[in-house]
Amino acid sequence: xxxxxxxxxxxxxRTVRTILExxxxxxxxxxxxxxxxxxxxxxxxxTTVHRRFxxxxxxxxxxxRWATQQFAEAVDxxxxxxxxxxxxxxxxxxxxxxxxxxxxxxxRVMDADPEAGKVYADIAERCERLLIRARDAGVLRADAxxxxxxxxxxxxxxxxAACRDGDPDALATQVVDTLLRGxxxxxxxx
Amino acid sequence: xxxxxxxxxxxxxRTVRTILExxxxxxxxxxxxxxxxxxxxxxxxxTTVHRRFxxxxxxxxxxxRWATQQFAEAVDxxxxxxxxxxxxxxxxxxxxxxxxxxxxxxxRVMDADPEAGKVYADIAERCERLLIRARDAGVLRADAxxxxxxxxxxxxxxxxAACRDGDPDALATQVVDTLLRGxxxxxxxx
DNA sequence: ACGACTTGCAACGATAATGATGCAAGTCGG
DNA sequence: CCGACTTGCATCATTATCGTTGCAAGTCGT
Numbered sequence: 433x434x435x436x437x438x439x440x441x442x443x444x445x446r447t448v449r450t451i452l453e454x455x456x457x458x459x460x461x462x463x464x465x466x467x468x469x470x471x472x473x474x475x476x477x478x479t480t481v482h483r484r485f486x487x488x489x490x491x492x493x494x495x496x497r498w499a500t501q502q503f504a505e506a507v508d509x510x511x512x513x514x515x516x517x518x519x520x521x522x523x524x525x526x527x528x529x530x531x532x533x534x535x536x537x538x539x540r541v542m543d544a545d546p547e548a549g550k551v552y553a554d555i556a557e558r559c560e561r562l563l564i565r566a567r568d569a570g571v572l573r574a575d576a577x578x579x580x581x582x583x584x585x586x587x588x589x590x591x592x593a594a595c596r597d598g599d600p601d602a603l604a605t606q607v608v609d610t611l612l613r614g615x616x617x618x619x620x621x622x
Numbered sequence: 623x624x625x626x627x628x629x630x631x632x633x634x635x636r637t638v639r640t641i642l643e644x645x646x647x648x649x650x651x652x653x654x655x656x657x658x659x660x661x662x663x664x665x666x667x668x669t670t671v672h673r674r675f676x677x678x679x680x681x682x683x684x685x686x687r688w689a690t691q692q693f694a695e696a697v698d699x700x701x702x703x704x705x706x707x708x709x710x711x712x713x714x715x716x717x718x719x720x721x722x723x724x725x726x727x728x729x730r731v732m733d734a735d736p737e738a739g740k741v742y743a744d745i746a747e748r749c750e751r752l753l754i755r756a757r758d759a760g761v762l763r764a765d766a767x768x769x770x771x772x773x774x775x776x777x778x779x780x781x782x783a784a785c786r787d788g789d790p791d792a793l794a795t796q797v798v799d800t801l802l803r804g805x806x807x808x809x810x811x812x
Numbered sequence: 813a814c815g816a817c818t819t820g821c822a823a824c825g826a827t828a829a830t831g832a833t834g835c836a837a838g839t840c841g842g
Numbered sequence: 843c844c845g846a847c848t849t850g851c852a853t854c855a856t857t858a859t860c861g862t863t864g865c866a867a868g869t870c871g872t
Contacts, residue, residue, distance in 0.1 A: 443818075443869085464654055466859060477820050482861060573807055580796065581805045583784075587777040594773075606770065612806025615771045617763055633839085633848075656829060667850050672831060 448484055450474050452495055453534075459492075460537035467491075492541065496548040499538040502531045507555055517566035518608075524562070525589065526604035532593040533600070556582065571612065585611055638674055640664050642685055643724075650727035657681075682731070686738040689728040692721045697745055707756035708798075714752070715779065716794035722783040723790070746772065761802065775801055 454474035458465045467488060471478040485491040510523035532539055542548045559582050566572045572581060588611055592603045644664030648655045657678060661668040675681040700713035722729055732738045749772050756762045762771060778801055782793045 447818085467861090468859080478860095479821080479862085480819060483818085487861075488859095570807055572805055576805045580800075583781050584778065584800055584805060587781045588774065591773050591777045606767075610770075610774055610804060612804045613808075614800060614802045614804035615762055615766045615774060616802025617760055618803075618808065637848085657831090658829080668830095669832085669851080670849060673848085677831075678829095 444484075447476065447480070448494075451476065451481055451484060451491075452498055455491060455495055456499075456535055456538055463537070463541075492538075493545050493547075495535075495538045496542045496545040499531070499535040499542060500545075500548040500551045502535065503528065503539065504551055504555065506531045507558065512558055512562045517562060517569045517571050520562055521566060521571075521611075522604055522608050524559075525607050526600050528589055529593055529600040529603055529607075532589060533596060536590075536593055559585070581611075634674075637666065637670070638684075641666065641671055641674060641681075642688055645681060645685055646689075646725055646728055653727070653731075682728075683735050683737075685725075685728045686732045686735040689721070689725040689732060690735075690738040690741045692725065693718065693729065694741055694745065696721045697748060702748055702752045707752060707759045707761050710752055711756060711761075711801075712794055712798050714749075715797050716790050718779055719783055719790040719793055719797075722779060723786060726780075726783055749775070771801075 451470070451474045455470045458470050458473045462469075467481055468478050470491075471481045474481070481491070485494060506527035507524060510520050510527050512520045512524055514520075515523065542552055560578060563572060563576075563578050563581055563585075567574065567576060567578070585607075588607045592607045595603065641660070641664045645660045648660050648663045652659075657671055658668050660681075661671045664671070671681070675684060696717035697714060700710055700717050702710045702714055704710075705713065732742055750768055753762060753766075753768050753771055753775075757764065757766060757768070775797075778797045782797045785793065
């Protein structure tokens, strides 16, 4: 019985995953896409989508929860509170990029869901703390605006995730390098 | 007759402008907002919107054209092909910010319209040339990836436009500074 | 082969947005 | 005051999407 249940639930969950991934794919191109289009992209009937997710809202909520979990795991794996700031920064970047490349749309609209929004805010705070550590370690400028720095960091992550080519590690290097040094020379500025 | 025509057309165009601005305001908060909501925000009846714009698509197209014109003028005013690269960079940033703060939504979805898309691509090319001049002048690093630099520039503009507070000049200084120097110190990087 | 479960298909009702129209009322220049 | 023009309001048909349901067919473990 447990075997049966496990097998059946495995099937069901595979379908759910397929739908979630298709939804991400379709909605990232057209946020106003219909359930029909999502179902078609997932290779299932529209009714199947409605059986798994009571409403469109429930679908995006499920997407948000899933992406949130991936997001949090990506951050956790980088040990942003313990590792040396520069190392943590790089690790966070690489790990988050891997998630964001596949879940860009969901991560942009995640804050709508209250549950995901909490995790999102929590991660922002952890990011803030990491930046403080980085500043104290002399990695960030002493006069750096932490909120602005964090938002630039997010923006660079977003931009790097838009290049779907190249491996996450190379992109992470580019992101951290640009975040800390910019793209200019040292000359010519006040 | 010409006086009458001018006065009447002035009224009509004032209404059109009001609708366009309301649409930007509403759609930036909710891209799926209905014509009803847009009309309400503009303080006119829904039918009036439909009289001015045959369809929703036509409305967005008009928004795209208008924002495109503002965008192009903002770039032109900065003389990006003649002024010293650093000066031009700053001027472009400040001018574009002024537009982007009020037309953020439209400028994000502009590429849908073919007409606006052409101007958009043209501006991207002018930006690219400005960056080349900046690199040749030693403002940008010699090994800087120009496409990546441009996209970082765009991303910073986008982020700065999200702060609706603070004057565009101060924001422009921050954007250019971050673009060229980043937020880190010179130490601690390879 | 049996049973539990899932899926596709076809069809349904409900709801909301869209776009069009006729008419009365209003403004404004001449 | 007249005429051109625009707007608001009420109303209409059309369409798309949504969410639900019943039923037949299929899979998979036992």
